[in-house]
Amino acid sequence: MRMSIMRAPAQRRPFLWESPVRTNLIRAVLFTFVAAAVIACTLHSQEAPPKARALDVHEHVLENGLKLVVVNRPGVPLVSTFIWYKVGSMDEVPGQTGMAHFLEHMMFKGSRNYKVGEVDKVTVRNGGSNNAFTSNDYTGYFFDLPKSRYKEGLKIESDRMRHLTLDLAEFDAEKKVVQSESDISADDPSSQLWERMSGQLFGPAHPYSHPVLGWPQDVEDISRRDMRLFYDAHYHPNHATIVMVGDISSEEALASIKAHFGDIPRGPELQRPESAAINFKGPRTVEVRSEADLIEFGRQYLGVQAGHKDAAALDVLGMIMGNGVTSRFYRELVEKQRLATAVAAGNSDQILAGSFWTWAQLTPGVEREQFSAALEGVIKTVVDEGITADELTRTKNRFLSDLVFSQESASDLAQSLGNSETVYGGWRHALEYPDLIRAVTASDVQRVAGQYLKGERAVTGWLMPESAETSTVPRGEEPKPKALDVQRHVLSNGMTVLLLERPGLPVVSVQASVRAGRSGEAPSEHGLSSLTGSLLDAGTRDFSKQQIAETMQGIGANLSTSDGGVGVRVLAEHTDIGLNMLSQVLVHPTFPADEVELAKQQTLAGIEAARNETSWFARAAAAAALYGPANPLGRSGEGTPASVSAFKREDLQGWHQRYFRPDNCILAAVGDFESSEMLKRIEMQFKEWKRPQTPLEFPEFDLKRPDKLEGEQVFSIKNFDATRIDPKRKRILIDYPQKDQVVVRLQTLGITRDNPDYYALLVMDNILGTSPGFTDRFSGKLRDELGLAYSTYANITGGSGIYKGAFLGYIGTRAENVELALATMYELIEQIRTESVSDQELIDAKDYLKGSFVFGIETTGQLAGMLIEMQRYNLGFDYLVKYANAVDDVTKEDIQRVASKYLVPEQMVEVLAGPVTKITPLPEAPEGE
Structure with a gap:
């Protein structure tokens, strides 16, 4: 918790939790000095210990839950106002890391009464300064203003607490700024070192494992809708604390806060993790x-x-x-x-x-x-x-002196009290x-x-x-995986049940997975699977939507639904409640008509919003090119406006009845339970779920690529229609002139998960385009050496499943760099097809793949998902052992063989979306070269 504030009038410099190396070494979250005095006045005034009389601190809580802490510091006519929101990177969900920090940026990009740029203009015009900061644990904003002008800061904060505009053009522009900020961190090897160390220490499932700035691809994928949902979940008066320090009385401060914030409604109750498991074992x-x-x-x-x-x-x-x-x-x-x-x-x-x-x-x-x-x-x-004794005395004196010195600044004192309130549970x-x-x-x-x-x-x-010899420092003992002691049962209704006891933490995760998805959709059903999955918890036979939410929140449980099934995580003592709710949502959804209409509207809005995103056009075009526009695998999952608008409640019921059946369900339970008792509980909950008489059928596809692709096909974003994509074309261009970057997707068909070449391709992926940091060839060449983009990667195993996935080589770059980027991608692909990888590359890839594997099965939820994968793809419950052996068995010859077999340049389609009319050809090489 060591920070330093950097600020200048009218200049926003987001300050973040940095690596310890880059922060002050004293306790810079500045605490109050030894002789501090407190008079704590809540709505029911409460006096502090009589020994402290120097500080005049008052606390108030408004009816809407907003907390106010005021310190009257007469003498200098200024007021420092901090507002702390209880939301940081720890509150982000996987796939949306960096959201809290990105939103902090957008808080300066327009609200109902303040246009873009006006926050800084108002601050400068009133002789003050402002800034903002995001950490793992919180987000904060502050204004330092003259006493006579402090209300200008309150006006801004109250306006943007619930009235942020999130203008799309500003959203897209600020994303680039955020990405540039990430570039600075990514280009700093010291920052990268500490980022990786933290990831190892806390583990990939821990809320602190990812950087506050977020993972680059997550930031790229964040949509304006995603941010709106995040903003609406966290920016409310009852999630915030305002600290005011300066030449202002408690009465005046309270009156001003009531005037500016009192009418803002209370938001939903704060839901934050109070603890997170860390299963670390070093060194x-x-x-x-x-x-x-x-x-x-x-x-x-x-x-x-x-x-x-x-x-x-x-x-x-x-x-x-x-x-x-x-x-x-x-x-x-x-x-x-x-x-x-x-x-x-x-x-x-x-x-x-x-x-x-x-x-x-x-x-x-x-x-x-x-x-x-x-x-x-x-x-x-x-x-x-x-x-x-001398060391101890000196150290204490240094601490206490630093705390005294910190009180000279109203801003520092406000920061100290706000940090204590937000992180330590109280300003005291x-x-x-x-x-x-x-x-x-x-x-x-x-x-x-x-x-x-x-x-x-x-x-x-x-x-x-870079020139140092290969490390001889021990890497730490390699994980020794063991076969999982899984109990497998098939119930009388055909449902497969997998049980794995994991005593220790009193947590139970249960996941019920069905094989469904868009592969089974007819053209008129485009988007039906996704819509059905989103409404499973909108109401059931025994519970309304509100009752489901209140029940799960009441026991601190998590319930998730999708077109692939239902999952629940509960404390062990609430296992029966969790199982009951899972069975209700999985087996007995009612799809209320009003909820269906609402979900259709939301889906249609999302489809329309997606057309603002270059990446959406690129993904849609690439899918149609690879699988064919008539193949359901070649269509986007959300559907089209026409198909979604036509859906009726009966369509969702029919889809659910077709695929949500016990003989198409794998249920995995992992956690703190005794298997025989858990089996009885599951049998009781699902005894009414009967196997249909109709056979269970799934489509089969004969997926092949033309031997050689030729020509190009050009669309504008206005006339883009994925059904018109010609799979025989080599290059597909979607012109989006308003954008700055071109999204480049170089793709060909991939493999199924049960392909025997999977492990050789997995190692190849790591070397070519998925190794962490900038250690793979794509990142090293395209990003580090040529500087063409911040994010670039390549892999073929990531999308493998029941049906063939796809190889994807990705980069986002400026139009003038597109041809160079593509030429370099082909060059890297050709190298791995025709030349042997180095011994060190092979060793590093294997070490990473084996060593990092355990992080994917750290939590009960991860393990439950892995058990389902083991069952679905017939991997065996000794997969943890077989995985390490399979990776070890891969040779350099294997990598070259599979690269040559699956990465065929003539069969790769180039999908380019963005300002494609600005793409310039590569300059011709001089004669003789």
Whole structure:
């Protein structure tokens, strides 16, 4: 929780949670000073401890739930106003990472009463400054204004709390700004190192595993509708706290807040995770390459959540170990042994989890092993011998002095109180923190050092020069997968049940999967599968839509539906409720007529909105080109305006009856239960679900590509019609002149999941276009070397399933770069078809694929999904073992063979969507070249 605010009048500089290396090493979330005084006045005024009299702090809560904290600081005629929303990157769902930060940007791009640019103009004209920030745990905005002008900030904040416009043109433009911001982080090897370390420490399922900026492809895919839904879910008065510090009385502040915010309705109750499982087992090591000829070291130990009893002791330990020239690391590693030129250490505690971190820049010529041994020696000394009384006294005095100094700024005090309110559950934590520091003993510091600074709790990172030799540092013990102890049962109605006990956390996940989807849709049914899946929880035989939602929220459970089935995650004590609701939604949906009409309207609006997105045209054209416009696999899942408008309630009922049947259902349950009891519960819940007499049938498709594609086909966005796509054309262009970039999709037919070449292609994918960071060939060449785009990738296994998927080579780039990008993509494909991959590439790909596999089966929900995949594709319940062996068995010859077999350039279609009339040909090579 170390931040520094950067601000200048009228300039928005979003400040984020950064890697510890890049932030102040003192506790920069600035707490109130030792002699702080509090008079806490809620609507039922409550006096604080009598020892504190210096600060005049009041708290009020409006009827709509908005909390106000006011500190009267007379003397300087200014007011600093912060508004903190309880939404950050931890609240994002998979596939929409970066949403909170992107929305923070859009909060400056127009609201009902403020046009684009007017927020900064108003701020400047009133002699103030503003800024905003996003973290894992929250989003905040502030205005520093003269006392006579502070209401201008309140007007802006109240207007954009519920009246953000989200103009499409501004949305598209600001997305590029956000992506450029990501470029800065992506181009910084140090940031990449710490990002990967955090991902390893928390695990891919944890809300802190992804960067606040989001994964690039997720940000690219975020739509305006997605953002509107996110905004409507989180930006409400009862999700916010306003902190005002300055020359203003509590009475005046309250009156102003009521005038500007009092009429805003209360929103839905806040739903946030209070905890998140971390199943980390170290030690682990990550490595990033850099052009700089130096070595950086980083390490993160799994720490504690905000408010944990050991947090203060870890804060003291961090300052003793790595803050300043008197710290243990500096004296030993920099001054005495001269192994490093700079060192740092500290503690970071957040709402869901924390970490204790160390960092160093190695002296040129020093070997990693030598430095690591010395660092471990410093830690061991503290663990074995403890710290001195003098160290403890000095460290406490530094902490307490820094807290006093922080109070000179109204803005810093407002930030401190708001952070404590949002992260620590109450602003009073800021006032209590000095006492927590005072209470830390030398034995506390020694204890937490031994308890938390352990190898099994650590991820170590190395930033290495590009020219350095291949790492000899141990990668950590390779995961040893074991066969899962799965119980498989087939009920009398034909439903397959898979049970896997996972004691420990009292959590149970149940997923019921049916084979449906658009593959079975007739032309008149285009979009019916998707619409049906979206309405499964709109009402059932025994529950209304509202009752379903209230029941699940009441027990803190998650219920999800799609055209592929239903899933539920509950605490173990609520298993029966969860199973009952799952069976109701899966078996007995009623599809109320009014809900069907509402869903149709929403779908039609989504179809129309999608036409604003270049990527939608590219995807639609590519699907029709690969599978044929008459094939249901060649159509988009959402349907067309004509087909969706024609659907009736009876159509949805008929689709449900056709595919949602027990002999077409695999149900997987994973969690804290006893299998025999769980089987009884499942049998009880589904005893009424009968197998139909009609046979279960699925379509079959003979999918082939022409041996050679020729010619091109051109559309504008106005006359684009996917049914007119000619699958024999080599290039399909969709002109979207208003856009800046061209979306390029280079595609051909792929494989089914049961193809014996799957594992060789999986390794090939990793080398060619899916390895993390910029380590694959596509990213290394197109992105890093040529700088043609931020996001580019290629893979063939990602879309494999029951039917053939597709190979996709993707890039988004400016029109003048399209031909160079395509030529380079073909060059990279030809290389992997005709030349052997290197030994190191093969080793790295295998290590990554085997090592990262476990992150995909970390949670009960992930495991349930994996069990269904094992059953559907006949992988076997020892798949975890077979997977590692299958990856290990892949040879360089296998990769070249499958690349040559499946990546045939003559059969690849080029789909280009964007300002395609601006595409320029490659310059001709000079004669003799």
